Amino acid sequence: MSLSRSPRYCSAVVFGLVTALSLSACQVSPLYGDRSLSASNNVAASVAVDPVGDRVSQEVRNQLIFLFQGGAGAPADPRYRLQLSVNRSVQGILREAIDGQPTGQTLTLSAQYRLVEVASTREVASGSQEIAVSYDDFDQAFADVRAMRDAEDRGARELAQRISTDVAMTLRAERARVPDQGT
Secondary structure: OOHHHOOHHHHHHHHHHHHHHHHHHOOOOOOOOOOOOOHHHHHHHEEEEEEOOOOOHHHHHHHHHHHHHOOOOOOOOOEEEEEEEEEEEEEEEEEEEEOHHHHHHHEEEEEEEEEEEEEOOOEEEOOOOOOOHHHHHHHOOHHHHHHHHHHHHHHHHHHHHHHHHHHHHHHHHHHHHOOOOOO
């Protein structure tokens, strides 16, 4: 009996073909939400984020632009404008028993935002978000500055994610309210 006609070989070939056909039908699509949305159909892609002042605010702004546009940069002709104000505060936690100095810090970032329709200057939404991020306080100056900078970056990413979710939900509700509105 040749190897090519053995039942084991035939079942392996059939299994391979079934697996290949099954995997070819796989695709990536949103688990929740409208599957018909594409990048050109995405309402959040028409949001421009106003310029801000300090480094942490700029980090939040950059993250928002990335989340809204998918890495494509600011829109050329935005339909909405997001005004953003970010505040930060640091509080010492976890005091060291020997000298009473804090060994850990909590960075709190709070953002207030306002979404405005460009054409009518009508306020579509406003809100605020807050995030607290902990980091270690070191004896070395560079390590301490770097830990704080990393905490600011982590907090800015999380804050931008929360704001973009709020804005996306608002724009989705706005779009459902006025179904004939184009993007």
